[in-house]
Amino acid sequence: MAKNFHTDNKAFMLYKDWEDIFQALDSSEEIGELVMALFAYAKRGETPKLSGGAKIAFLMMRAAIERDGIAWEEMCAQRSECGKKGGRPKKSDESGNTDEKAEQTAASADNAEEKPQGINDTAEKPKAFSQTKRFSEKAQKADKDIDKDKDKDKAIDKDREKDAGTAESVVRSFGTHKNIMLTSEQYNELESRCRSVGLSLESYISKLSQWLFTKGRHCTDPYRIISGWLDNDSKRKTAAKPKERQGCDLSWYDDFAMNFDLSKFF
Known part of the structure; x- marks a missing residue:
């Protein structure tokens, strides 16, 4: 059954760089509302109604919690898949199986005396080769899963920037x-x-x-x-900016009137 980080995971991460965001809030009430909102989202997936700086801070922190939760779910799924493919062998029952195992051991010992040593060596090689091949396939699959995790982290970071809007980190x-x-x-x-x-x-x-x-x-x-x-x-x-006035200097008129010769009109 697939894991859900809201209900199955018992913890979530608080990052050190969130301290600046908490300090930027103007009251202890907003800090308390933000902390309770983080627990409500991490534990039950609830998105509470916040406003102002607390809302912006919650959007950024929610994206980090969701990213960590998805990574945890994928890790649990990988472990479950590995458990289905392999794991510790079952214990043999005391009745019946023990005798059969003893008989098989005795038969293999008789065959070992009759067959040359080279035949036993070649019989063991395919088994070791198959185990090595299966281990290599698991390693390749793990590398592909890591690449998928990186792609999902990038997508979550883009969603985080979109939710934050024009807000910067602080x-x-x-x-x-x-x-x-x-x-x-x-x-x-x-x-x-x-x-x-x-x-x-x-x-x-x-x-x-x-x-x-x-x-x-x-x-x-x-x-x-x-x-x-x-x-x-x-x-x-x-x-309201005043317009520039044109010059109103009339001193030239006084000079003209005092020096004007009126005799030429008589």
Whole structure:
């Protein structure tokens, strides 16, 4: 019967590089929710409802747990298949089989006296050759299984990148109260946009962080909110830019009036 790592495997791996992800979460409650979500998925295959940084972190960790679980299932299947093909021989019964074995041993001893030594040597060679051939076939099959495992690992890594979306390996918290969760890619993009129009990204982050803290709320997509603010302020700033005025210097008119000769009109 095929093994299922959700129900049959008694353990799952926690990787050291996950420490940075746990530290990036802004509260112990989110850390606790993330840990319980990992146990629920590894033990029962459940996908709990999370939000914010905890959801992004769970998607990345879930892919690693699934990859390890599939590798464990395939290892169990290989062991089961090897057990069906070979294994330790059954013990002979005390009644009947013992006498038959003794008779066969005695008969083989009589035949050994009559037959030349060379015949016995050639009789043993096909058996050894067959065992060596079977061992070689198992080794080749094991190599093919390893290649299949590598291909599946690559496919799982691609799914992991797809689930993570635009998130990079580490999610960071920003703001006065550390309640604004942005990836490095999102932060760099917003900062570049603010710099191009002469605005400050930190002011937007501080504004949103203080508002969420005052209202006691949690923002699931701070990137979308800050991006919307930035678009609106950029349009206002462009529309309010004063137009260049043309020169209004009339000093030349004073010089003309004082030096104008009126005698030629009389």
